[in-house]
Amino acid sequence: GDSVTQMEGPVTLSEEAFLTINCTYTATGYPSLFWYVQYPGEGLQLLLKATKADDKGSNKGFEATYRKETTSFHLEKGSVQVSDSAVYFCALRSSGGSNYKLTFGKGTLLTVNP
Amino acid sequence: DVKVTQSSRYLVKRTGEKVFLECVQDMDHENMFWYRQDPGLGLRLIYFSYDVKMKEKGDIPEGYSVSREKKERFSLILESASTNQTSMYLCASSNKWQNTGELFFGEGSRLTVL
Numbered sequence: 461g462d463s464v465t466q467m468e469g470p471v472t473l474s475e476e477a478f479l480t481i482n483c484t485y486t487a488t489g490y491p492s493l494f495w496y497v498q499y500p501g502e503g504l505q506l507l508l509k510a511t512k513a514d515d516k517g518s519n520k521g522f523e524a525t526y527r528k529e530t531t532s533f534h535l536e537k538g539s540v541q542v543s544d545s546a547v548y549f550c551a552l553r554s555s556g557g558s559n560y561k562l563t564f565g566k567g568t569l570l571t572v573n574p
Numbered sequence: 575d576v577k578v579t580q581s582s583r584y585l586v587k588r589t590g591e592k593v594f595l596e597c598v599q600d601m602d603h604e605n606m607f608w609y610r611q612d613p614g615l616g617l618r619l620i621y622f623s624y625d626v627k628m629k630e631k632g633d634i635p636e637g638y639s640v641s642r643e644k645k646e647r648f649s650l651i652l653e654s655a656s657t658n659q660t661s662m663y664l665c666a667s668s669n670k671w672q673n674t675g676e677l678f679f680g681e682g683s684r685l686t687v688l
Contacts, residue, residue: 492675494676496679501681502681502682503578503664503679503680503681503682504617504664504666504677504679505679506676506677506678509676549616549617553675560605560622560624560668560670560675561607561619561622561632562675562677564609564616564617565616566614566615566616567616567617
């Protein structure tokens with residue numbers, strides 16, 4: 461079945477540091493890929509998405525590129541801020557079968573210190 | 575602004591009680607979902623519904639049931655709550671006609687079973 465593996469946290473960075481959170485997936489066909497963010501005390505919000513190979517999703521300074529050859533969708537940001545402290549989830553939506561549900565990774569807690 | 579509203583942010587129940595978690599969305603979405611979020615386990619799908627009165631089991635349906643009598647409302651029911659059902663419960667919805675299929679989440683309901 462479909463699965464998502466993302467790097468375990470927690471990740472602690474200083475403000476303005478470079479961020480990478482790794483995400484790899486297992487799925488048949490051509491899934492859509494997502495990054496969601498969960499700020500403290502809130503539900504999940506869509507951060508960015510990519511629907512086909514080599515697509516780059518971007519939002520709020522975050523980027524992720526859909527790499528089919530390495531089955532990866534790593535999240536990056538060049539300069540993090542304290543306000544980026546949150547839990548980040550990588551997710552995929554299968555291209556076939558039950559393709560209306562998302563499969564999530566376990567989440568990575570990011571803490572950014574001033 | 576689109577919205578998924580969960581009726582209770584925090585609940586405390588006793589073992590054996592029947593528990594109802596309510597979710598309402600105002601986006602006219604066909605699909606609705608209940609996920610459970612636990613530290614180190616990420617999000618796990620309990621049940622989803624793709625139409626009124628239609629439902630399918632997710633990955634961890636045991637101990638839960640659902641009801642969807644109206645398009646905008648999706649209820650999660652714990653027939654006899656147990657301590658291992660202490661968790662954060664997240665409701666989500668999506669538009670089945672949208673190609674990317676991203677989910678929109680509520681703020682979550684944190685349930686404690688004593």
